[in-house]
Amino acid sequence: MDTIVNDFTLNIATANGTGSQSANLILMQTIADMGVNVSGKNLFPSNISGLPTWYIIRASDAGYQAPGNRTHIQVLMNKATWEADIEACEPGTVIIYNTDVKLPVVRDDCLVLAVPMTKMARSIHPKLARMIANIIYVGVLAHLLNLDDDAILSALNKQFKGKQKAIELNSTALALGRDFAAENFGEERGPYRVEARDVDDDYFMIEGNEAIALGAIYGGITTLAWYPITPSSSVAEGIINWLPKLRHDEDGKTTCAVIQAEDELAAVGMIIGTGFAGGRGMTATSGPGISLMSEFIGLAYFAEIPCVIWDVNRTGPSTGLPTRTQQGDLSMLYEASHGDTQFPVLIPGNMEECFEFSWRAFDIAERLQTLVFGFSDLDLGMNKWKCSGFTYPDTPMDRGKVLHTQKEIDAIENYGRYRDVDGDGICYRTLPGSGIDPILYRGTGKDEDGTYSEKPEVYHANMERLKRKIDNSRTWLPQPILREEVELEIGIIYYGSMENMIQEIDDILESTGMKVSQCRIRSLPLSPIAEKFVRDHETTIILEVNRDGQMYGILRKELPIELVPRVHSCAFSDGMPPRAIVYAKKIMDVLRKVGATTEVLS
Amino acid sequence: MTIKLNVINLPKDDYKGGPSSLCPGCGHDQVSNVIVTSAWENGLDPKKIVKMSGIGCSSKTPAYFLSQSHGFNTVHGRMPSVTTGAAMNNKEMTFLAVSGDGDSASIGIGQLIHAIRRNLNMVYILENNGVYGLTKGQYSATADVGSKKKKGVTNETQPIDLCALAVNLGCTFVARSFSGAKKQLTSLMKAAMSHKGFSLIDIISPCVTFNNNDESMRSYGYVKEHDVELHAVDYIPSFSPMEEVEIPAGAYRDIELHDGSVVRLQTISEEHDPFNAVAALAAMHNAEKEKKHVTGLLYFDPTKPSADEDQNLVDTPLSQLSDEQMRPSKESLDEILAGFRGQ
Numbered sequence: 032m033d034t035i036v037n038d039f040t041l042n043i044a045t046a047n048g049t050g051s052q053s054a055n056l057i058l059m060q061t062i063a064d065m066g067v068n069v070s071g072k073n074l075f076p077s078n079i080s081g082l083p084t085w086y087i088i089r090a091s092d093a094g095y096q097a098p099g100n101r102t103h104i105q106v107l108m109n110k111a112t113w114e115a116d117i118e119a120c121e122p123g124t125v126i127i128y129n130t131d132v133k134l135p136v137v138r139d140d141c142l143v144l145a146v147p148m149t150k151m152a153r154s155i156h157p158k159l160a161r162m163i164a165n166i167i168y169v170g171v172l173a174h175l176l177n178l179d180d181d182a183i184l185s186a187l188n189k190q191f192k193g194k195q196k197a198i199e200l201n202s203t204a205l206a207l208g209r210d211f212a213a214e215n216f217g218e219e220r221g222p223y224r225v226e227a228r229d230v231d232d233d234y235f236m237i238e239g240n241e242a243i244a245l246g247a248i249y250g251g252i253t254t255l256a257w258y259p260i261t262p263s264s265s266v267a268e269g270i271i272n273w274l275p276k277l278r279h280d281e282d283g284k285t286t287c288a289v290i291q292a293e294d295e296l297a298a299v300g301m302i303i304g305t306g307f308a309g310g311r312g313m314t315a316t317s318g319p320g321i322s323l324m325s326e327f328i329g330l331a332y333f334a335e336i337p338c339v340i341w342d343v344n345r346t347g348p349s350t351g352l353p354t355r356t357q358q359g360d361l362s363m364l365y366e367a368s369h370g371d372t373q374f375p376v377l378i379p380g381n382m383e384e385c386f387e388f389s390w391r392a393f394d395i396a397e398r399l400q401t402l403v404f405g406f407s408d409l410d411l412g413m414n415k416w417k418c419s420g421f422t423y424p425d426t427p428m429d430r431g432k433v434l435h436t437q438k439e440i441d442a443i444e445n446y447g448r449y450r451d452v453d454g455d456g457i458c459y460r461t462l463p464g465s466g467i468d469p470i471l472y473r474g475t476g477k478d479e480d481g482t483y484s485e486k487p488e489v490y491h492a493n494m495e496r497l498k499r500k501i502d503n504s505r506t507w508l509p510q511p512i513l514r515e516e517v518e519l520e521i522g523i524i525y526y527g528s529m530e531n532m533i534q535e536i537d538d539i540l541e542s543t544g545m546k547v548s549q550c551r552i553r554s555l556p557l558s559p560i561a562e563k564f565v566r567d568h569e570t571t572i573i574l575e576v577n578r579d580g581q582m583y584g585i586l587r588k589e590l591p592i593e594l595v596p597r598v599h600s601c602a603f604s605d606g607m608p609p610r611a612i613v614y615a616k617k618i619m620d621v622l623r624k625v626g627a628t629t630e631v632l633s
Numbered sequence: 634m635t636i637k638l639n640v641i642n643l644p645k646d647d648y649k650g651g652p653s654s655l656c657p658g659c660g661h662d663q664v665s666n667v668i669v670t671s672a673w674e675n676g677l678d679p680k681k682i683v684k685m686s687g688i689g690c691s692s693k694t695p696a697y698f699l700s701q702s703h704g705f706n707t708v709h710g711r712m713p714s715v716t717t718g719a720a721m722n723n724k725e726m727t728f729l730a731v732s733g734d735g736d737s738a739s740i741g742i743g744q745l746i747h748a749i750r751r752n753l754n755m756v757y758i759l760e761n762n763g764v765y766g767l768t769k770g771q772y773s774a775t776a777d778v779g780s781k782k783k784k785g786v787t788n789e790t791q792p793i794d795l796c797a798l799a800v801n802l803g804c805t806f807v808a809r810s811f812s813g814a815k816k817q818l819t820s821l822m823k824a825a826m827s828h829k830g831f832s833l834i835d836i837i838s839p840c841v842t843f844n845n846n847d848e849s850m851r852s853y854g855y856v857k858e859h860d861v862e863l864h865a866v867d868y869i870p871s872f873s874p875m876e877e878v879e880i881p882a883g884a885y886r887d888i889e890l891h892d893g894s895v896v897r898l899q900t901i902s903e904e905h906d907p908f909n910a911v912a913a914l915a916a917m918h919n920a921e922k923e924k925k926h927v928t929g930l931l932y933f934d935p936t937k938p939s940a941d942e943d944q945n946l947v948d949t950p951l952s953q954l955s956d957e958q959m960r961p962s963k964e965s966l967d968e969i970l971a972g973f974r975g976q
């Protein structure tokens with residue numbers, strides 16, 4: 032039988048709380064350490080123990096990161112989803128199952144491999160059998176896939192952080208599984224193999240949330256205020272973890288306050304207080320938290336207080352699918368709160384950008400004196416991704432227009448807290464404690480000197496200035512990244528975590544003969560480069576993971592009217608990490624509908 | 634004419650604010666005057682004061698005092714969180730915060746509770762009139778049962794006593810007073826300004842427009858008749874020798890505050906010990922039974938660390954850190970990356 036090398040998707044069906052996560056991470060890390068492109072997705076339920084969990088690992092020499100369009104190897108550990116998991120297997124799938132679950136697997140069209148995982152695990156350590164059974168399937172897969180022994184050992188070491196006992200126990204289990212497979216599945220081991228590639232020592236695997244956490248620390252965060260919510264909690268926990276090493280002095284005193292707030296209403300209030308006092312405040316949350324924060328977000332806009340909120344997007348309310356991914360908060364962020372507001376939104380698409388945008392967010396917030404959103408999602412934030420490293424901030428901190436002395440104020444002709452003396456919409460501010468220009472901050476009801484006013488012309492002029500201030504950032508916020516074809520026929524605009532799927536979508540589309548350019552938007556408000564991209568292409572698809580086409584809506588509003596007929600929405604969300612084939616098919620549907628192609632994907 | 638200066642050589646005018654736009658006679662204006670006097674007499678530097686407030690007639694008052702201090706008129710009920718962030722980033726400031734009973738006992742009760750829980754270093758001035766003044770006279774959650782506004786029905790829902798709540802939460806300074814009791818309120822205010830930790834002063838501050846008919850239990854007439862003074866409090870700033878204050882010997886009790894100053898309590902109910910939470914609750918309970926307001930320093934605990942002390946912050950206020958203190962070195966990042974790469 033021909034072998035299939037470095038091109039398969041492996042699905043492991045378990046229940047959460049059984050310790051399968053370490054086994055899965057070891058498996059993925061091993062493949063990564065062999066120099067092979069690999070990605071992992073944890074599909075987990077909203078509880079702590081006992082509900083079905085799937086872990087999807089994809090190896091791909093083509094560099095694809097999304098889960099593939101089918102499963103090639105299925106591991107069955109979970110009684111609860113047993114039948115459905117078997118039914119979902121396409122013919123030819125390699126099925127490895129735990130015989131100790133004592134349920135049948137009848138699939139004549141698949142290669143079915145029976146392994147007494149729990150029994151073998153019990154022989155090593157009766158009490159920990161349930162956990163160790165997971166390592167048995169890693170051993171079985173090590174044989175089937177031809178995994179490298181040294182790579183496995185190093186992955187084990189990484190996972191158990193050098194804890195000798197755990198490493199020994201798990202190596203024994205691994206060897207047991209491997210030997211069992213070698214003995215019983217000598218001939219019949221399926222076609223899938225992992226073959227070592229050149230290892231790029233620069234690469235490592237990391238979660239987006241951890242990258243954001245580190246970015247915030249290098250961005251000079253002085254106050255973290257947060258309220259736990261999946262999938263954002265590990266941003267805050269990451270910061271808390273790294274602070275002692277990076278931001279404590281010799282006496283253990285810290286340069287960053289950490290407050291677990293009573294709710295999101297308070298968390299955002301705390302970072303606004305931080306910005307008002309002259310510090311760098313940040314919180315991390317998800318959609319439900321953003322909706323609670325809404326009024327304060329408006330206050331930060333009108334009072335012009337710098338602070339940073341990271342939204343790690345998930346689906347729906349608490350009783351929605353809180354552990355599933357989506358890009359459904361975008362339009363809420365962009366115009367959050369009570370009318371006539373607009374916020375810079377930074378949208379990283381990979382680990383390097385999660386770090387960079389996280390430190391930059393503080394500079395942008397202080398420069399623009401406004402609240403800045405970072406926009407990530409569960410897929411980017413809680414799954415491990417390949418990362419080439421983080422670039423140390425290459426610019427000094429931008430603390431914005433802050434005046435510290437009376438002399439500085441006197442040097443400005445006609446100074447006023449809200450007077451645009453430079454013509455860029457950004458005014459100068461002073462800090463509490465400085466004793467200069469002591470004003471009482473409030474929302475919109477104030478004039479250019481910050482004095483209470485309800486005059487209509489004063490209100491209107493202030494609102495126009497605020498608009499100008501944010502508009503001016505269109506050219507210097509993180510700009511779109513373009514990959515353009517000479518044909519300039521079809522363009523795709525996309526953003527955020529979709530970056531991990533776009534190459535595969537592009538390959539699928541181009542297999543039909545069409546040429547597709549891409550434009551990845553990395554911030555809002557929209558850059559003129561995005562507008563030019565639309566102008567340059569005959570047809571542009573806006574691709575996103577939500578129901579209503581939120582970026583599409585923003586483009587329709589901000590593009591010149593004559594370009595609006597050229598943009599078309601392709602939005603889809605089912606909570607799952609996006610699969611390329613699903614979106615490629617939907618793009619083709621749209622293109623056919625608007626007459627841009629007659630092709631059909633097989 | 635010579636101008637009287639305080640201990641840091643500032644005239645009282647330096648502590649005043651803009652003209653008030655509240656209804657003439659509003660209790661809140663009296664409180665503003667007390668704030669001006671107390672800050673001046675305490676010799677606080679206006680530059681080192683931050684005024685905070687939520688939303689309501691009461692929360693408008695920071696415009697009417699201390700115009701040389703920065704301030705923030707935030708959102709309804711959520712001033713404590715903004716104060717928390719600001720206090721973390723500049724622990725050298727004195728935070729004087731004004732709130733109303735709607736602001737504190739309803740929409741903002743959660744934030745009030747948690748600021749108390751953290752022992753945030755601030756003076757929380759609660760101007761309590763039993764109604765929502767700014768939205769034109771709805772009952773608040775502190776309105777007493779049987780109370781009757783000028784218009785509308787009698788209140789039948791039991792009130793929340795924020796002082797009792799605060800004592801139960803372990804608030805480190807709990808006092809009650811009356812906006813018309815200038816002398817007592819000034820003493821309490823000055824003591825609160827010196828306390829390191831959370832000071833709650835619940836001030837009965839009548840709304841002359843919506844809640845000052847005689848059936849209201851927070852009208853001038855009612856309170857003047859029914860107010861039981863628990864203590865006459867006299868405050869002695871640390872820069873003033875104690876001897877200068879004339880109080881008959883034997884009729885007072887001294888409590889030392891964080892800045893070394895001493896609050897002197899003249900005990901009317903001889904048995905009340907402000908370190909005793911149960912006694913404080915009993916005093917409030919008994920007064921409530923007799924439909925009276927008990928005033929004075931109800932509870933005091935100088936032993937708990939404040940929120941900023943709990944954080945173990947560096948000495949420099951976080952808002953004044955250098956870039957080097959805020960951004961770790963390139964070497965540290967290289968080291969982390971090497972670790973990630975398994976090197």
Ligand SMILES: Cc1ncc(C[n+]2csc(CCOP(=O)(O)OP(=O)(O)O)c2C)c(N)n1
Nearest residue numbers: 689690691709733734735736764765766767
């Ligand atoms: C979120 C929100 N809800 C409602 C209001 C309307 N509002 C303004 S002031 C106020 C009540 C203020 O009452 P209180 O705190 O007792 O202050 P007072 O005016 O009595 O001094 C309300 C409900 C608001 N500003 N914000």
Ligand code: SF4
Nearest residue numbers: 656659690766840841
């Ligand atoms: S309405 Fe009541 S609380 Fe408001 S200013 Fe007038 S008297 Fe004061």
Ligand SMILES: [Mg+2]
Nearest residue numbers: 733734762764
């Ligand atoms: Mg009120």
